[in-house]
Amino acid sequence: MxxxxxxxxxxxxxxxxxxxxxxxxxxxxxxxxxxxxxQGGKIEFEESVYDFGEIKEGEVVDHVYTYTNTGTAPIILSQVSASCGCTTPSYTQTPVLPGKSGEVKVSFDSNGQVGKQQKIVTISSNAENRVTTVQLKGEVLSK
Known part of the structure; x- marks a missing residue:
């Protein structure tokens, strides 16, 4: 029991x-x-790939990638980095409000970069799509 x-x-x-x-x-x-x-912010780039075509070695290519915040909260880019030291990114440092646009400017120095090129720029932020990429590509012809 x-x-x-x-x-x-x-x-x-x-x-x-x-x-x-x-x-x-x-x-x-x-x-x-x-x-x-x-919901948070969301980055949408107008274009994610820019083809600069053919250039001669030593030329510098500058391109601006414009993005829009299609989300409901401000976006802050925390880090923008390039896949190569020959590519230098700069970007909008202030918060981008919903419906507004920001920029990622990329500068590619073709000195010593002969042949087909594909440079990836990685963008980290507080957006829903936390990591996004843009691409710069083309061909560098020797001098």
């Missing part, structure tokens, strides 16, 4: 403890779901 009482007490205790945990999980799931519904 004592074994039966002990079993019943353990079962009741386990049921009470598990009910308390289930409630916490539901609250956590509700909080996560609510935060997921909040």
């Amino acid at each position: 004592n074994i039966l009482k002990s079993f019943f007490i353990c079962f009741a205790f386990a049921a009470l403890v598990s009910c308390g945990n289930a409630g916490n999980k539901e609250e956590q799931a509700t909080d996560t779901t609510a935060s997921d519904l909040v």
Whole structure:
């Protein structure tokens, strides 16, 4: 009989403890779901690839990639980096409000870069699409 009482007490205790945990999980799931519904900024580039065609070695190509914030919160670019030291990016440093535009300017120095070129610029931000890329490509002809 004592074994039966002990079993019943353990079962009741386990049921009470598990009910308390289930409630916490539901609250956590509700909080996560609510935060997921909040939308942020979104970067959309007018063009993601720029083909500069053929240039002679030593020429510098400058191009501006314009993007629009199509989201609902301001976008802040945190880092813009190029795949090569011959490519130098600069970018809008201030927050870009929803519906407004920003820029990523890329400068490519073709000195010592003979042949087909494809330079990738990686943009990190607080937008929904946290990491995006743009591309600069073409061919550098020898002097």
